[in-house]
Amino acid sequence: MGYYTPDGNSEYQKPKKRGTANGLKWVAVIAISAIVGSGTTFALIPALKATGALPTSLVPSAVQQTTDSSSVTPVTSSQINVTVNNGITKVFKQVEPAVMAVVNYGQVSNTFSQSSQLQPVGVGSGVLFYKKGQFGYVVTNNHVVQGSAKVVAVLSSGKHVNATVVGTDPYTDLAVIKLPISDVQNIAPAAFANSDTIQTGETAIAIGTPMGLDFADSVTAGIVSAKSRLMPVEDPQSQQTLDYQAVIQTDASINPGNSGGPLLNIAGQVMGINSSKIVATGFQGMGFAIPSNEVLNIANQIIQTGHATHPSIGIDGYSLSSLPQPYWPNVPVDYGVWVQKVTSSEAQKAGLKANDVIVGLDGKTVQNMADLRTYLFQHKPGDVVTLDIYRGSTKMSLKLTLGSMASPNTTVQSQSSGQSGQGSSSDPLNPFGSGQFGG
Known part of the structure; x- marks a missing residue:
């Protein structure tokens, strides 16, 4: 499926300069990417009109008469007032400001x-x-x-x-x-849903700025296609995978420019923040949003301290199921997270070793990296967790004190103004320790 390629810093089209060839070219470029952040693109309608791909008017200039007008009984029209106030309309009116x-x-x-x-x-x-x-x-x-x-x-x-x-x-x-x-002052903040209660198949509504400012305040709708899809989070500049994130999948149309906008339920509550989509031949309607509970957790930390602090295990690891079977360690299970390397003193002190397979955290079954990340991020640095592991055919439990890592600020504005949030770790690209946590 490829790698996550955010485009939040893609070239920007000023609203007054419409229909450039660059806009069309940019769309073609992102169409060959596997996963793209839904950041920015150009307005296309003027260009499509110019090429004849879209009609410049929906009103016909002339209607050919096919009958003798003298034999036709005139039909009178009457004014009909229609009030449209369905669920999606209500949500848009409620949250759009x-x-x-x-x-x-x-x-x-x-x-x-x-x-x-x-x-x-x-x-x-x-x-x-x-x-x-x-x-x-x-x-x-x-x-x-x-x-x-x-x-x-x-x-x-x-x-x-x-x-x-x-x-x-x-x-x-x-x-x-x-x-x-x-x-x-006169705008009500959006309400947030509990993303743990999201149901597959429920209505999903996206509001945002797809295709640039000319399409601001666009609304699309679909359903929640799946929960807890494990997707990579990459640095937009280095393309290095920073983390793996359990996200909400939706078929509500999410396009470049929707990044950062809300994915809402039918009650008008934010279920998640739209972040990426799959763009590839044969794939349609596969967008992704960061769950609301994680959004609020991170956003509140940023407001309080200027950065987010993540709990750290300190391992290089992969989902066991992502490894070719010939490389599997000799364990009696076909699930869990394989420890490739121990990279922190906390993990070493707890007794973790390379080739261990983590199958549980605090009594919850760990099927893969998505589970481990989800359970881990329910804790804070300094918490003591119990890891259930297999070492060969032997199952055992280990107590591990979670380490910490503060996320760095990534904007020139924040760094130049001396705001807090600069990571202090020797490996600022990895919230789980000095090695990559993911597979």
């Missing part, structure tokens, strides 16, 4: 003048989720704001508001920005 476009400005070099200037380089979405004191707080994706020197929020009213990046977390692809309270 809290959803906004998030524009990433970066330093763009001018090859002729050998200088650089601040220009918009990417557009995503965000949703207001909290207000306190002098600020309103908006959650979005890390890949939407990564590398930004400046961030501007475009409200549903069309107003442009300078935003400040509070903090980012590349391991979960989440970020929080804040706006002056005066600009969001």
